[in-house]
Amino acid sequence: MATGNPRNKVALAPGRSLMDWIRLTNSGVDLTGVGGRRREVTKDELARHSRPGDLWMALRGQVYNVTRYVEYHPGGADELMRAAGADGTELFDSVHRWVNYEGMLSKCLVGKYVGEQSLAKSLIRKALGVGGGGGGSSGNSLAPPPGPASLRPPAPAPARPPPRPAAGPDFDWFQSPQQLHLITYCRQPGLTADDVSVRLTGRRLLCRVYLRDSVFTLHWELPEDVSPDAHTSVSSAGKVEIVLEKRRAAQWASTGRVLAGHRTSTPLAQFCPEFVSFVLVERRPVSHDTRLLLLQPPAGCSLRVPLGFHVFVRRTVCGAQLERPYTPVPESVGEAAAAAAAAERQLCLMVKVYPDGVLTPQLDALRLGQTLEVSEPVGTFRRRPQDVAELVALAAGTGLTPMVGLVRAVLDQSAEAPVRLVTFVRRQRDLLWPDQWAALAERQARFSVLHVLSEEEAESAWSGRRGRVSAPLLEELIPEPARPGLLVAVCGPTAFSAACSRLLAELGVPGQQVHVFDG
Ligand SMILES: Cc1cc2nc3c(=O)[nH]c(=O)nc-3n(C[C@H](O)[C@H](O)[C@H](O)COP(=O)(O)OP(=O)(O)OC[C@H]3O[C@@H](n4cnc5c(N)ncnc54)[C@H](O)[C@@H]3O)c2cc1C
Known part of the structure; x- marks a missing residue:
């Protein structure tokens, strides 16, 4: 339901918050249970510590x-x-790959996981100087990145493209004395400029193309300087062209040196984003406890966010590194063109501040001009707005954030789809952008918005809906549950999402037409 809890949490006992844990880890108590001396642990030994009161777990080889x-x-x-008593890497990655457990559990580290290998064998290997003791069985490790190589085309220009890898989109490049053109043929209609990020750090060039199931990476060190402003265009057939302006007009003999991960495709769920330092340039109030943070990327960084994706914000709190997900929003629900232009320049986060939260009070205290570590986007939402015949968006609290872009995209890209936004908050003062939504409904006959309050005082002047998400409400909102092309998007605290999923299934909305944003 529309509680004040952030998403994906269960109730913890008093005194058991993250801050309490950080305090305990800094207290000097031996949390390893083995005197803090690192050791190698076999599968058998790990399995012996599998009950409450004596609980060990392997994560990525530790x-x-x-x-x-x-x-x-x-x-x-x-x-x-x-x-318990097993390798939890796969489970961990499937639930919350982004929690920085190394920082969180560093004081609990018993030692290296050597799997099936017997301790004696491992000691012999060590004595012989044979590397590797086995590192768990996550099954999620990525193949080692290709080592540096030269992309030197035969001189003189026009140069030939480098050899193609076995899989992934086709890639080509050409140059003029003034420009370098990088072309990726994704053959994926529906790609937009928001699916392409380009980052230049000195001469290091990192481009990401977010495809339907994977992220395609180009990673180079250029031989000479280019202007930090790359120009990106995406054709309707899925051809992505990135144009870089050379600082010095000349034909390059090579395009430089290939860096790790160049021309690799990584499944969306396994993509490991890099973090970038953004500067807080503006803070705007949205409601009594929610703010809009406008963040400026460094020069050369065009970090676009695919529809429905989120970023991670990273801070160090009491020596522990914390990451929390946030779904960037347009600055307003206003005109699409203006929103797109703004998105090119800045990243905008709508953040509810929890006075007793770990990260959000810090974000609220951040002064203009200070920096914030923000990750490249991650996510799995890959539906095309133009394929949506009808959208019903159910958002509790700041679960509104992915809906802002989605509502806009469906209104802009589908010709006729009706779009209905339903927001669930406790009280009237918790509503987020009610005037902007009302103005959009005035302008767009296909769009309507409904606010449902769960804790508004009985004597207040509120004449709108009250209550929580319920079967009668959903029946009213979705008269044709099996309509082809219907998309019901859900975002909010875990209990809200679970209630919506159950009620929608009971109503007869096919599971593949429901998308729950849950990170
Ligand atoms: C995919 C995704 C996208 C998100 N996008 C946004 C967004 O755009 N905007 C936004 O504001 N938030 C968003 N969130 C939530 C956000 O990531 C943080 O959880 C939120 O900002 C709170 O962080 P915090 O560290 O300040 O608070 P926390 O320390 O996590 O605590 C927040 C509140 O919950 C309580 N609490 C903490 N743990 C528990 C528990 N186990 N049981 C009960 N109560 C608990 C605390 O007392 C406090 O009142 C998103 C979450 C996900 C998963």
Whole structure:
């Protein structure tokens, strides 16, 4: 329901917040249970520590004693017990790959996980200087990136493209004395400029193209300087062209040096984003506890966010590195062209501040001009707005954030689709952008908005809806549950999303036509 909790949490006992955990880890208590001396742990030994009171777990080749951490785990003890005495890497990655567990559990580190290997064998290998003791069985590790290589085309120009890898989009490039053109043929209609990010750090060029199931990367060190403003265009057939202006007009003998990950395609769910330092340039109030943060990227960085994707904000709190997801929004629900132009220049986050939260009070205290570490976008939402025949968006609290872009995109890109936004908050003062939504409904006959309040005082002047998400409400909103092309998008706290999913299934909305934004 529309609680004040952020998404994806279970209730923890008092005194068991993240801050309490950080305090405990800094208190000097031995959380490893083995005196803090690092050791190698076999699969058999790991399996012997598999119950409450004596709980170990392997994560990416390291074994942690999580006995004391159980009470502090935001996902609850049961979730942690699923990997008790075992390798939890796969489970961890599937649930919240982005939690910085190394920082969180560093004081619980027992040692290296050597899997099936016997300790004696591992000691012999060590004595012989043979590397590698086995590192868990995550099954998620990425292949090692290709080493540096030269992209030197045969001189003179026009140069020939470098050899193609086995899979992934086709890639080509050509140059004139003034410009370098990089062309990726994705053969994926529906790609937009928001699916392409370009980042120049000195001569290092990192381009990401977010495809339907994967992220395609171009990664280079250019031989000479280029202007930091790359020009990107995306054709309706899925051809992505990035044009860089050379600082010195000349034909280059080579395009430079290939860097790690160049021309690789990474499945969306396994993509590891880099972090970039943004500067806070403006803070605007949205409601009594929610702010809009406008963040300026560094020169050379055009970090666009695919529809429905989120970024991570990273801060160090009491020595522990914390990451929290936020879904960037347009600056307003106003004109699409203006929103697109603004998105090219700035990243905009709508953040609700929890006075007792770990990260958001810090974000609220950040002064203009200070920097914030923000990740490249991650996510899995890959529906094309032009394929949507009808959109019903159900948003609780700041679960509104992915809906802002989605509502706009469906209104802009589908000719006739009716779009209905329903927001669930506690009180009238918690509404986010009610005037802007009302203005949009005035302008767009296809769009309507409904606000549902769960805790508004009975004597208040509010004449709109009250209550929570319910079967009668959804029946009214979705008269044709099996309509082809219907999309019901849901975002909010875990309990809200679970209630919506259940009610929508009972109503007869096919599962593949429901999208829950849950990170
Ligand atoms: C994919 C995704 C996108 C998101 N996008 C946005 C967005 O655009 N805007 C936005 O404002 N937020 C968004 N969030 C939520 C955001 O990531 C943070 O969770 C939120 O900002 C709170 O962070 P915090 O560190 O300040 O608070 P926390 O320290 O996490 O605490 C927040 C509140 O919850 C309570 N709490 C903490 N843990 C528990 C628990 N286990 N049980 C019960 N209560 C608990 C705290 O007491 C506090 O009142 C998103 C979340 C996800 C998963």
